[in-house]
Amino acid sequence: MTINNIICLEVNELYTDKQLHQYKTTLPNLCFFEFTRELQTTIGEAKELLLKKGVHELSFQFSAINWFYKLTNRYHHDITTFIHINEKAIHFSGKMRPFEIVHFRTPEISINQLEFNQIPIKPIKISQLKGPLAIGLITKIDNLNKQYKETEDLYYGIEPLINELQQLDEQTAMDLHLHCDSQLDLIKRQGNELLSKMETLEKEMHTLSRAVLHKVFGVSKGDWISYLPAKSTSLIQLQYEHCDIYECNLTMRGLGVTKKGELGKREQVISIELFSET
Numbered sequence: 001m002t003i004n005n006i007i008c009l010e011v012n013e014l015y016t017d018k019q020l021h022q023y024k025t026t027l028p029n030l031c032f033f034e035f036t037r038e039l040q041t042t043i044g045e046a047k048e049l050l051l052k053k054g055v056h057e058l059s060f061q062f063s064a065i066n067w068f069y070k071l072t073n074r075y076h077h078d079i080t081t082f083i084h085i086n087e088k089a090i091h092f093s094g095k096m097r098p099f100e101i102v103h104f105r106t107p108e109i110s111i112n113q114l115e116f117n118q119i120p121i122k123p124i125k126i127s128q129l130k131g132p133l134a135i136g137l138i139t140k141i142d143n144l145n146k147q148y149k150e151t152e153d154l155y156y157g158i159e160p161l162i163n164e165l166q167q168l169d170e171q172t173a174m175d176l177h178l179h180c181d182s183q184l185d186l187i188k189r190q191g192n193e194l195l196s197k198m199e200t201l202e203k204e205m206h207t208l209s210r211a212v213l214h215k216v217f218g219v220s221k222g223d224w225i226s227y228l229p230a231k232s233t234s235l236i237q238l239q240y241e242h243c244d245i246y247e248c249n250l251t252m253r254g255l256g257v258t259k260k261g262e263l264g265k266r267e268q269v270i271s272i273e274l275f276s277e278t
Contacts, residue, residue, distance in 0.1 A: 005035045007114070009092070009106035011067070028067035028076065031092055031106045035114050039064065043111060046085040051214050054207055057086040065092055088222030090114075112222060121237060121257065124217055124227040124270065134216040138274045141208045145247060148201040155194040158187055209245040212274070213252070224257055227270040238268035248275040 009031045033039070046058045062083035066075045079094045082102060093105035112119045128134060213219040219240055226237045241254035249271050256268035 005114075006032060007035055007109065008032050009109065011104050011106060014093075014103050014105055026069065026071055027104050028079070028094070029070045030068040032066040032068060032075075033064060033092070036064075040115065042083075043085055043090060043114075047087060047111075047214075047220055050085070050087060051207075051210055054203075057084055059084045059093075062092070065094075067094060087220050088112075110222065111220075112224075119224050121224045121226050122217065122219055124219070124225055124252075124272065126230075126272065128216050129274065131216065134212065137208055137212050137216070141205055141212075141245065142248075142275050144201050144205045144208070145245075148198060148205070151194050151197050151201065155191060155198065158191050158194070161187055205245050206243075209243055209250050212250065213240070213243060219252075225252065225270065226257075227272070236268055236270050238270065239263055245274075248273050250274050 065081045081094045089108035091106045091108045093102040095102045237257035238254040243252045252270045256264040258264045
């Protein structure tokens, strides 16, 4: 027999349309839910979808919630309930007639807090980059990085042309059979197209770098991670908040974790080379 944790959260009212204030609705005071294996699976699948679609939060109707009223000292079930899942936490919201949108919610609760009594520190091991999944993702990042460099070279190659055309006087432009304004417009359009392509490539590389962290190292936003750099005896520990990638370096940033196992106040950085390691 599996024994699951029963979680209790307080309930807070949300802003609602003043026209509906004529309806005196008593809100629930507490929210109870059971952290089951099914809920854990739902949260895991939602986090996968968040990563795949690049969205901040997923919300959908959810029934496995009990709303408790102190006034009547019992649970009420005539409430439409929604679960909201982001990378780090979940919360619940609800609505009752006559409201057509949610008008109360619970505070967020950390997914790590739900799954573990004590937050584990996940090690970043370079050896994990040797697997076929990791190599496939890193190869895609490498290809995008090469495209980015080529596009960047083209973009910065246009700048001198723009400067030269801007310095031409009208007579010189006529002698060269150039319409200075039209040439500038053409080159500026090309520059904007290249900038747009660079931004798209950056977003794709960022999405893939998050996939490396999640699928290869099992790391999601809010996780505590550790890394021992090569030729170093100083272990770096931090709570992963965001990452970025530049050329072959994947960098993770977040508040440091102290030796006492507490979250510190200073930002720490972990940087690993992807391409050279494969």
